[in-house]
Amino acid sequence: MPDTSKNTSPYTADRNIPGAFEGETVTRRRFMTGAAHATNGIAVGMIALPAIGFALGPNFKKLEERWEAVGRPDEFSPTEYISRTITVVAGAGETGKTTVYLRERNPDIDHEPEDEYNQYIAISTRCMHLGCPVRYVPASQRFICPCHGGVYDFLGEVQGGPPVRPLDRFYTRVKDGLVELGPRFSVNSELKRFSPRDPAQDLDALGQYLFPSRPTIRKIPGT
Numbered sequence: 001m002p003d004t005s006k007n008t009s010p011y012t013a014d015r016n017i018p019g020a021f022e023g024e025t026v027t028r029r030r031f032m033t034g035a036a037h038a039t040n041g042i043a044v045g046m047i048a049l050p051a052i053g054f055a056l057g058p059n060f061k062k063l064e065e066r067w068e069a070v071g072r073p074d075e076f077s078p079t080e081y082i083s084r085t086i087t088v089v090a091g092a093g094e095t096g097k098t099t100v101y102l103r104e105r106n107p108d109i110d111h112e113p114e115d116e117y118n119q120y121i122a123i124s125t126r127c128m129h130l131g132c133p134v135r136y137v138p139a140s141q142r143f144i145c146p147c148h149g150g151v152y153d154f155l156g157e158v159q160g161g162p163p164v165r166p167l168d169r170f171y172t173r174v175k176d177g178l179v180e181l182g183p184r185f186s187v188n189s190e191l192k193r194f195s196p197r198d199p200a201q202d203l204d205a206l207g208q209y210l211f212p213s214r215p216t217i218r219k220i221p222g223t
């Protein structure tokens with residue numbers, strides 16, 4: 001019966017591996033191969049981990065729920081917008097500010113369900129094509145985007161051009177005698193509320209599933 005004890009020995013010399021040293025349990029070739037793989041893994045990790053963190057980090061950033069006073073209720077009309085500048089990113093100076101168009105709710109044209117957060121309508125100026133700032137033109141009662149010709153009607157619904165959904169809105173409320181603006185939210189073509197999405201993300205039909213909200217965005221009323 002053949003002696004197999006040498007083939008199962010932990011020592012390379014016993015296994016008749018060429019060039020093996022006495023007392024050696026791992027061949028130099030295997031050791032060098034393992035060391036090269038480990039070095040490669042560390043190098044790839046050093047490059048990939050910061051990139052992954054940079055890409056995914058914003059998705060897990062907690063959004064601060066800010067409310068900012070923008071005027072007294074009697075400053076707003078149900079038939080025309082006025083603009084206000086608000087802070088959307090605290091601590092970022094002028095770059096953290098944006099323009100918002102505001103008016104009082106008008107039951108003749110505002111048919112989405114009424115609640116304490118939409119007694120004043122606050123329209124975002126961020127175009128829902130690629131994010132250029134839109135401008136309200138009182139003469140035509142339209143929001144116009146200068147970048148690619150996007151046109152929105154008085155309610156912020158798309159009238160023409162490439163935007164994929166109506167202009168985003170902000171929650172509003174009246175507190176201590178002042179109108180306040182709260183978090184931004186997105187709307188679909190029926191002006192149904194959704195948690196804020198990025199421009200170019202359609203919210204009709206399959207769009208709301210294809211472009212889910214970011215995981216840690218706080219759920220806000222009606223979304």
Ligand code: FES
Binds near residue numbers: 128
């Ligand atoms: S960014 Fe507004 S139409 Fe393109």
